[in-house]
Amino acid sequence: MAYIVSGFSVGLLVGVTGVGGGSLMTPLLVFLFGFKPAVAVGTDLLFAAITKTGGVWVHHGKHNSVEWKIVALLALGSLPCALGTLYLLKQLHETGKEISGVITYSLGIALILTACALLVRSVLMHRAQKAGLIDDDHSNEANAARFRRLHAPATVLTGMVLGVLVTLSSVGAGALGTVALLFLYPKMTTLKVVGTDLAHAIPLTAVAGLGHLGIGNVDVTLLASLLVGSLPGIWIGSHLSAKIPERFLRPVLATVLLLIGLKFVSQ
Template sequence: MEWILLIFIGLAAGMLGSLLGLGGGIIIVPALMMLRAYTELLSGITPQLAVGVSLVIMVFTGLSSTLAYIKQKKVDFIAAWIFFAGSGPGALIGVYLNQGLEVEPFLIYFGLFMIVVSFVLLIRHLLRPLKVSKNGIRRSYINTLNEHVEYGFSPVIGIAIAFFVGMLSGLFGIGGGSLMVPAMILLFGFPPHLAVATSMFMILLSAIVSSVSHIILGNVEWLYVLALVPGAWFGAKLGAIINEQLKSDKLIFLLRIFLIIAGIRLIWQGLTGS
């Protein structure tokens, strides 16, 4: 029964991670940490193991969803590689910081992080994209309504933000999409669907770097990986299909609701130990 549960966790993580551009780690890590108190199979899960397993899974969800989004022509490869220049090194630092985290503080910090991201999304309409300098990168995109949308960013600012996102990825095993997608939408004016697709490609690259680091440190339980991968792979493809059908505002609303619920639950578990 516990193995079947892991398969469904992988499916949910792959689907929601691909749908919202999160990578799935923000679902896998909380699920593993919550279930450790209720199942014998997962009783030995530590923050380091949860993060290590999550990052390996994100390599598969990132690859699966990226292939689907490439077919939909929604991935901005230039932006993704520029952001990876920051997220890659940041992920390595995050892996290092993760080694000293105990269970209860980890849950509380992770929960607070999720709620903060949800609040940022709540006030997104009050924020305006940053002005792009003469040396900045300007891009254009034709959305599903056949509208011509322009967006852009400064490579220096983009790399700096991606570095912080990559550090959180290695630290919490979340892929960084929960912060990078809002940043791309709010600060750089990315269309939401394009931000999600581009984020998934960047997550794939960052997950490869940080997961290899966690494997070297012995933070990966391969039995859990084998149980989670099948659901995560097919869930990621399903999420990309659903993403194409949903309006942008619905994507943001779903993301906010999930972050609030999961964040409160993790903080409660960290404070009470239950």
């Protein structure tokens, strides 16, 4: 029951703030319920892959807000790096070496970066909207890219970084991915940024989560309980989001994540 309540609470916060569940769920599982960091990360990755799928159907089907070419470029970097990271983790696990320390430190770094991303994201979105350069039809993404001819390699490189970080920590596919896209493609609409980041997060978290499942880092019972609680929480939170001022909630959340991240790094 406690897991269901926790899933509901995290889902509620995700719905209200739009912050990825990994940055909230993984520390909760470690500190409140005492799960090993590796199990918390693996379980949360599959949790994220399942809960994000519905969001992509909405963005692609209803809003047509997914830039699939950019998703492909991100995945070109992230998926091979995720598989490579999983291979290294499996080798360490099979040789009896403790991987919790690596995962704990990576989780701390990811949370600190996410906290910074939360503070930067609103500024970048506001500037993009205020610039008046955003157009709903960008069939040629190169026109919207910051680095012009280098936008493709820069996007692949961003995917590589996300692939390693998300696989090690389950954190970063949401907030960090969004900030990276806002920086790389400043003329892309906010709706397309969110939809594209979400579409990329699903295969990345699915591959990383299934890899952790193969290593033995997923608690299936915990996963089911979290899903039962989180889905209604996300639905309620998304309806409450318009009533709660984001400018107050986001800095508080960023501060909490920063403190948790520092605690993980210092362990």
